[in-house]
Amino acid sequence: MPKQIDHEKRRKHIAEATWRVILERGMEGASVRNIAKEAGLSLGALRHYFSTQDELLVFAMKLVKEKVTARINEIAAHDLPPKEKVLHILLEIVPTNAETIREMEVWFAFTVYARHKDNMFDAGHDEIYKAIRNLIDYLDQIHLLQRHADKEIEGERLYALIDGLALHAMFDPRRVNKERIKRVIMQHLQSICVDESAKSE
């Protein structure tokens, strides 16, 4: 089905143009007209793929989410020591390079924007929360989580830590760089996990 493939490819091309427009001009500038121009398409051609601005924005944001999810799944499939695996998954959620900071920025601008649109789009914060809750459960199942930990509260705490780091990586990438983010997350994992050297006894 070459036509279908072309169609999806073109939609992705438009989504990427949308990200660039949001990064340059903010959501205020993300009009269908500006996006069409950035994508090198006529307004009519763009409307062929997305009939409304909201439809286009929702699609563009879904793509960001898919990129992050794909990266996380790749790490999850790797054969790594558990704590290291958790660290690397969390390092995919917090942006640590120019590309992922840009993704986060687009995501963020959209999330704030969507708050003034009734139920336009579930910003998918819940999915990150669930993913982090799963990581806590995983650490618990393999007996790495401290014995008397309150999983509910530890999930909420790790989720807040990760989103806070993501926010600061975006606002102040010079201070909150990859090395620093890694040290903070490692310190946190250390503090919620049992001492592995003691565990082997």
Place this chain on the structure above:
Amino acid sequence: MPKQIDHEKRRKHIAEATWRVILERGMEGASVRNIAKEAGLSLGALRHYFSTQDELLVFAMKLVKEKVTARINEIAAHDLPPKEKVLHILLEIVPTNAETIREMEVWFAFTVYARHKDNMFDAGHDEIYKAIRNLIDYLDQIHLLQRHADKEIEGERLYALIDGLALHAMFDPRRVNKERIKRVIMQHLQSICVDESAKSE
């Protein structure tokens, strides 16, 4: 100087109208025209107090910051056990009621907006970071912080936790309510501080 007082009072009145407009329509809707209408003033009268939209926005945001700072200073002046004092200060940074959630929302919308304006306004994130670094130093000075703690990393970790909680309190106030926020912060303070019962030995 009654005239000067009136002037400041009027500026505050306009700032409050600005907050309401941002909450209702987002930054997209925060035009001088809409704000004047919300404040019940003519465009000319508003221009008498603020000659540009940016000047008005910066003033409106400064007022939000002043409100938070005033609340924190009030708690700092209270005579409370150290850990409790730290907890209550942190609970002022994370919004836990309808009013402070609204403040946070205005602040946040502005912060995202200001990113596309060159050096319009230092969003003041650094001030919260410094305040939190000071809390860590304070805990250390009174020998409550764990002995081998890396203060640099613990400051960054607490800052991320607090801003993450603030973000989630704003996005999902039902789950991330005051009780839950308090439990998360208490758990965190517990984990970075020495066991006080052990300390008295």
